[in-house]
Amino acid sequence: MAMRIVTSAADLLGAEALVEVSSAHIDGCLHHGDGGVEFAEALAAGGGQVAVPTTLNVGALDLLHPEVVRADAHKVDMARRQMEAYVAMGAEPTFTCAPYQVGHEPGLGEQVAWGESNAIAFVNSVLGARTERYGDFLDACCALTGRAPLYGLHVEANRAATIVVDVTAVPDDLKYRDEFYPVLGTWLGLQVGEEIPVINGLPSSTTRDQLKALGAAAASSGSVALFHVVGVTPEAPSVEAAIGLGGELQPDSPPGWGSQQMPRIPATIVLDSVSVQGALQRLSTAVGSDRIDAVALGSPHFSMGEFQTLHRCVRGRTLGVPFFVCTARDTLADIESAGIAQELRTAGVEIVADTCVVVTPILPAQAGVLMTNSGKFAHYGPSNTGYDVLYGSLEDCVESAITGKVVRSDEVWSW
Amino acid sequence: MESSISEIRGRPLIPGEGRGPLLRLTHPISFWGGVEPTRGRIVDPRHPEFDFSIAGTVLALPAAVGSSSSSAIMLELLREGTAPAAILMGKADAILALGAVVGREIGYDPIPILEIAPDRLERLPDGAHVSVHLDGRVTVE
Numbered sequence: 001m002a003m004r005i006v007t008s009a010a011d012l013l014g015a016e017a018l019v020e021v022s023s024a025h026i027d028g029c030l031h032h033g034d035g036g037v038e039f040a041e042a043l044a045a046g047g048g049q050v051a052v053p054t055t056l057n058v059g060a061l062d063l064l065h066p067e068v069v070r071a072d073a074h075k076v077d078m079a080r081r082q083m084e085a086y087v088a089m090g091a092e093p094t095f096t097c098a099p100y101q102v103g104h105e106p107g108l109g110e111q112v113a114w115g116e117s118n119a120i121a122f123v124n125s126v127l128g129a130r131t132e133r134y135g136d137f138l139d140a141c142c143a144l145t146g147r148a149p150l151y152g153l154h155v156e157a158n159r160a161a162t163i164v165v166d167v168t169a170v171p172d173d174l175k176y177r178d179e180f181y182p183v184l185g186t187w188l189g190l191q192v193g194e195e196i197p198v199i200n201g202l203p204s205s206t207t208r209d210q211l212k213a214l215g216a217a218a219a220s221s222g223s224v225a226l227f228h229v230v231g232v233t234p235e236a237p238s239v240e241a242a243i244g245l246g247g248e249l250q251p252d253s254p255p256g257w258g259s260q261q262m263p264r265i266p267a268t269i270v271l272d273s274v275s276v277q278g279a280l281q282r283l284s285t286a287v288g289s290d291r292i293d294a295v296a297l298g299s300p301h302f303s304m305g306e307f308q309t310l311h312r313c314v315r316g317r318t319l320g321v322p323f324f325v326c327t328a329r330d331t332l333a334d335i336e337s338a339g340i341a342q343e344l345r346t347a348g349v350e351i352v353a354d355t356c357v358v359v360t361p362i363l364p365a366q367a368g369v370l371m372t373n374s375g376k377f378a379h380y381g382p383s384n385t386g387y388d389v390l391y392g393s394l395e396d397c398v399e400s401a402i403t404g405k406v407v408r409s410d411e412v413w414s415w
Numbered sequence: 416m417e418s419s420i421s422e423i424r425g426r427p428l429i430p431g432e433g434r435g436p437l438l439r440l441t442h443p444i445s446f447w448g449g450v451e452p453t454r455g456r457i458v459d460p461r462h463p464e465f466d467f468s469i470a471g472t473v474l475a476l477p478a479a480v481g482s483s484s485s486s487a488i489m490l491e492l493l494r495e496g497t498a499p500a501a502i503l504m505g506k507a508d509a510i511l512a513l514g515a516v517v518g519r520e521i522g523y524d525p526i527p528i529l530e531i532a533p534d535r536l537e538r539l540p541d542g543a544h545v546s547v548h549l550d551g552r553v554t555v556e
Contacts, residue, residue, distance in 0.1 A: 001520050004520065005513070005516055005517060005520060008513075008516045009509055009513055009516070012428055012507065012509040012512050012513065012516075013509050027483075027484075028487075030484075030487075032447075032452070032484065032487040032488060032491055033452055033453070033487070033488075033490075033491035033494065033495070034491075034494065035487070035490040035491045035493070035494040035518070035521075035523070036487050036490065036491070038494070038521055039490065039517055039520075039521055042520075042521050115483070117482075117483075133483055134483065135482070135483020135484060135485075135486050135487075135510060135513070136483060136484055136486045136487040136490075136514075137486055137487070137490075137513055137514070137517045138486070138509075138513055223480075383448060384448075
């Protein structure tokens with residue numbers, strides 16, 4: 001059945017061949033309805049076992065702390081069965097949207113089949129492995145067969161940058177701040193459509209967490225599955241290299257020779273102050289509110305480094321509003337053994353594993369204003385949770401949560 | 416725009432037969448977040464056809480957008496019996512069709528999905544009852 005679905009998908013996509021993949025990330029654990037459970041259990045009942053190392057995305061439950069999710073008994077039962085069916089097929093129970101933070105890092109050029117939009121953007125862009133945009137069902141079938149349709153971003157020539165994004169005008173002070181990256185990503189997703197951007201002008205010290213936030217926001221406001229950053233991501237040592245990916249130009253060819261393969265000269269778009277302000281405003285729907293009712297961090301799932309920053313901000317203090325941080329169970333285990341988790345809980349942080357607050361009911365039922373430092377939470381929060389959202393830095397989220405009164409350092413955004 | 420016609424031909428992505436009233440969406444839709452599967456209703460308040468039921472219609476889509484989780488919503492629509500009777504897409508999309516492929520594999524009643532160029536799709540008269548045939552023909556009753 002899995003192979004029939006992979007070959008049907010290849011036909012639908014017009015792919016003429018399949019490619020062997022070396023890992024898979026399945027975004028099929030989230031309960032949308034009982035059909036997804038019946039599919040997973042049909043694969044498992046047929047003896048399905050993953051053919052390659054496979055990680056699992058979030059489910060609709062925190063299996064470690066089931067009481068945090070408010071759902072009826074039928075939904076809880078089905079959500080659990082769906083998560084367990086994939087584990088029975090040999091997938092690792094990672095239940096995270098950031099498998100790249102828990103030891104699963106495919107190498108440059110490796111062919112993989114990953115689902116979940118932020119994970120796709122990260123593995124393609126930051127790690128330089130090659131995946132198409134896999135979604136429910138197909139990612140699981142690729143995991144079981146170890147094959148994927150040879151199509152799209154699996155093919156090097158389709159990974160070449162098709163639009164240049166110039167961010168050199170942004171002041172360095174802003175570019176070194178974490179809160180810049182979700183805003184950049186939001187703007188990027190809205191601007192580039194189906195194009196593949198190469199961003200020029202970010203610091204070579206841009207961190208993985210910053211790139212993670214950039215990709216997740218760009219894949220929420222738009223459908224970015226691959227971006228290049230000059231001097232930072234592995235396929236972009238230069239703008240020209242990113243544009244020329246997969247090209248067959250010979251450096252010693254006579255002028256005009258091989259012009260059929262000449263990459264077209266891409267257009268350039270420039271990030272200016274007005275665009276930054278526009279994207280920033282788009283991330284907040286609770287305009288004018290001076291109070292918040294809850295904070296949510298961790299989309300994509302919080303990393304060890306982000307927990308350490310949060311720990312520095314909240315240790316010894318008391319948060320005055322519900323404060324949720326979503327992460328992987330593996331990262332949770334790491335912060336437990338580092339002694340951070342207990343101090344965070346004492347301050348009032350609720351740590352959610354295996355799932356996240358925009359895919360399943362965890363936030364207090366009485367909706368209000370939700371503050372977040374995540375571009376993805378800011379994007380999906382209003383429609384999925386009923387909360388209005390307010391975007392701010394991690395530090396602003398903490399300061400606001402202490403008293404419930406909004407604190408935002410707005411001056412960093414103007415130049 | 417050219418005048419309405421009584422028969423057009425599309426490319427079957429999922430071959431099959433189905434008939435029902437034509438529902439033409441005037442704006443692309445993401446099934447995930449946009450369609451509620453137990454009732455088969457459009458629930459995205461920003462969509463022009465908000466609150467329309469797609470169940471049992473021949474659904475004409477200029478294009479689908481958004482989340483690949485729309486495959487999962489397609490599967491749930493088939494399971495709940497709230498799916499359209501057929502889908503006519505302006506541009507082939509592996510996401511909705513994949514949900515239909517999976518539905519067929521696990522024994523839900525299948526529906527046909529056809530790719531038909533948008534300019535031809537436009538020529539189907541609004542509100543007509545149409546039939547989709549195994550060979551990819553779409554006829555107005």
